[in-house]
Amino acid sequence: MTPITGWKADPGKRRADLPPLTERQRVVHLLRRFSPGCTPELVSQVSGLGIEEWLDRQLEGRVEPALDLDRRLESLGSIGLTNAEVFSEYVKPIPADLSAEERRARNRLRNVPSREVRDSVLLHAVYGPHCVLEVAADFLRNHFCVAVDKGAVKYFATEYEREVIRGRCFGAFRGILGASAKHPAMLTYLDNEVSRRPPTKAELKAIEMRKRLETNSKRQGQEASDIAAQRGLNENYARELLELHTLGVDNYYTQGDVEEVARALTGWTIEKGGREPMVFKFHADMHCGDNKRVLHKVIRRDWKDPQQEGEQVLDLLAEHEGTADYLAWKLCRFFVCDDPPEGIVRRVAAAFRKSDGNLAAVYRAIATDPDFFDPRFYGAKFKRPFEFVVSALRVTRADIRSCTGLHKALAAMNENIYLCKDPTGYYDQAEAWLDPGALAVRWKFAKDLVAGRIEGVRVPSTFYAGLEDAREEYLNLELVRRVLPAGVGERTSRVLSARIAEHSGTERSLRKAVPSLVGVLLASPEFQEQ
16 A cells, blocks of 8 residues: 655645635634644634634633643653753763663763653644644744754753743744843854854963963863864854844845854853853853944944843844844745745734734734635645644544654654754755655554554544444545545545445454554645645
8 A cells, every 4th residue: 555645746836716715714724824733623613713713812822721731741850940950850970980871871861851852842732722832832943943962952952942932932022032042052052152252362372371381181281272262253153143033044134244243142151050050141251342233233332231232133133124024934934835925924024013023913913814815825835744743643632652653753754853953943845845755754654653553652542433333435524524624635535435445345344444544544645735
């Protein structure tokens, strides 16, 4: 049995004379974009409340308590801890006299926080009732990307996910921009923690003298050499701040602006000792103490509080017209289509400016824009692996006892949570994921999920209730209703009917085939549509 192929790789060229969406299609379209997975239950809920009322409740946090989610999160002991508490609980020293097994145990302990924060992302997405928040967090997690395989980010990501990403999904963009800029996860990931003013000639001379005096100790000599190499400006964060977080690639800024922003942010580092270790710390002795010129504006040296020079840069970027335009375009690409129309981008950018960058207002502007419900964009996005896996788990009401198998599946699909190899984050366009083997890998996941072969995950028997006893002529319709509220095309319907016919010889044979029939729909082109 092979997967049903044929997803529309270029939805942007669909006909412009399609009929308007029906009310049900509008609900399905909203949920495909503003929830982690469109389910029959969600369709009923939104249809009953109305689109605007449901959206209001989501944006205002008026959602049902997540008791099942809370119960599942209880086993993740690290996700409520601060950076300092993570280090205290999980980064235990490894004395020289420990046995090999004890050393392995300490190393396993150190990996717990990064594993549990990745588990928490999955569990929130699958079981969380706050649908819009989950989708917004998914966007922002990639926009302000960090990766847990970079140094101490594995210990900082817990607090970063909770306080920076999830905690600021609906707030002002300036708030999340500033919070990410000062968080140890970002400072470590993009190396700003080591960025400092270049050494003076006197300091270089002193370092060289120290190195000559330490020739009797190779280790000390290496330390001195490392110090000398570290002393200087690091442009990594400044470049990504301009290119990825605010203005967009090569928009408005020059290489000179990158250097000036980097200079303004020197001294923004991490306090690694004292009573509150592993928090943001400004070190004035690392700071470039002179005027800076950023985007044609002079940032004057602040003698009393030089940290404010960096804050002025963030203010300038958050208020810049280029940031509104870039964020609007990127959000429309995420929520509307891979190549969004200029009209909706322009209107969303206007909403960004009018609301002073309030993200909840921007999401509302997208969801209520007339172009959002243009029939050309219905099912026009292609699910990323994370979106595919989460939506499959949600629609089948999967019971997750362990996330291990899910992380393995996402790794096979090249979208490991908090492990993106590039600071761009994972791309959300179809072309990034439509490689020749992509659908085959997804088909295998669908087949393994319904067969109970994903480690730690089971589709509960309650999901199949009534399907085993459905009459053959109605089974096709009932399967589609449960798995694909948007319906299926003629080709998928024919394939499903043929699979049903293959097992219709006896009632027992058909009952046993029901899980595999669900797998057929999860692997179908229609289920890949967003």
